Amino acid sequence: xxxxxxxxxxxxxxxxxxxxxxxxxxxxxxxxxxxxxxxxxxxxxxxxxxxxxxxxxxxxxxxxxxxxxxxxxxxxxxxxxxxxxxxxxxxxxxxxxxxxxxxxxxxxxxxxxxxxxxxxxxxxxxxxxxxxxxxxxxxxxxxxxxxx
Amino acid sequence: xxxxxxxxxxxxxxxxxxxxxxxxxxxxxxxxxxxxxxxxxxxxxxxxxxxxxxxxxxxxxxxxxxxxxxxxxxxxxxxxxxxxxxxxxxxxxxxxxxxxxxxxxxxxxxxxxxxxxxxxxx
Numbered sequence: 001x002x003x004x005x006x007x008x009x010x011x012x013x014x015x016x017x018x019x020x021x022x023x024x025x026x027x028x029x030x031x032x033x034x035x036x037x038x039x040x041x042x043x044x045x046x047x048x049x050x051x052x053x054x055x056x057x058x059x060x061x062x063x064x065x066x067x068x069x070x071x072x073x074x075x076x077x078x079x080x081x082x083x084x085x086x087x088x089x090x091x092x093x094x095x096x097x098x099x100x101x102x103x104x105x106x107x108x109x110x111x112x113x114x115x116x117x118x119x120x121x122x123x124x125x126x127x128x129x130x131x132x133x134x135x136x137x138x139x140x141x142x143x144x145x146x147x148x
Numbered sequence: 149x150x151x152x153x154x155x156x157x158x159x160x161x162x163x164x165x166x167x168x169x170x171x172x173x174x175x176x177x178x179x180x181x182x183x184x185x186x187x188x189x190x191x192x193x194x195x196x197x198x199x200x201x202x203x204x205x206x207x208x209x210x211x212x213x214x215x216x217x218x219x220x221x222x223x224x225x226x227x228x229x230x231x232x233x234x235x236x237x238x239x240x241x242x243x244x245x246x247x248x249x250x251x252x253x254x255x256x257x258x259x260x261x262x263x264x265x266x267x268x269x270x
Contacts, residue, residue, distance in 0.1 A: 061251070
């Protein structure tokens with residue numbers, strides 16, 4: 001059996017993920033989490049009218065991150081993630097989950113090299129790419145500004 | 149009635165973002181870290197070229213609650229800083245997401261510290 005045949009065999013025998021179902025669940029649960037975020041944004045706007053749009057946005061993110069961390073700590077978020085897939089990964093709650101989940105798992109390897117280091121096994125790439133991109137965008141805008 | 153429509157738009161846009169992410173996972177076997185990075189950069193890029201605002205006006209939290217919103221805030225901070233100088237252009241991005249990153253790290257640390265590891269059932 002050569003490599004090609006083996007690939008075909010794997011394709012046939014591996015369980016087919018029901019594509020439509022995963023897409024529907026990601027859509028429904030992802031949309032629902034965003035609606036919860038919108039509800040908190042509306043609530044915060046009503047409670048703290050002195051905050052501007054940016055601050056409300058940041059605070060909404062903080063609330064959602066807290067909820068994502070808490071639900072991960074309680075073991076609930078990973079259960080939601082089993083069904084929701086990207087619907088639970090992409091919202092900011094999923095970013096919190098990606099920090100807390102490995103942190104809990106590696107806690108037994110010690111606080112410093114287990115918990116603190118492994119916190120960033122998924123969040124690390126996100127932070128590195130995000131911050132680098134922001135510096136690049138800032139530099140480009142600065143240079144464009146010089147010629148205006 | 150208007151508030152109902154707003155939330156319907158939030159649901160539709162947020163759902164669509166996540167469904168695109170799920171499609172990427174299904175088709176390319178991307179890991180969740182890769183999907184997060186891809187959408188973060190997509191958000192930053194959309195903000196950099198000035199398109200994010202149109203999606204946000206329509207979908208509100210539907211586009212800002214997914215990680216695309218993080219990317220947008222990073223880019224917007226850098227663009228805002230670039231108006232003042234090169235120093236602010238470099239620091240503006242991280243400064244703009246300071247609240248979110250601090251919350252993620254501080255809450256994450258405390259909650260991981262007090263939570264017990266559970267055997268994975270999935």
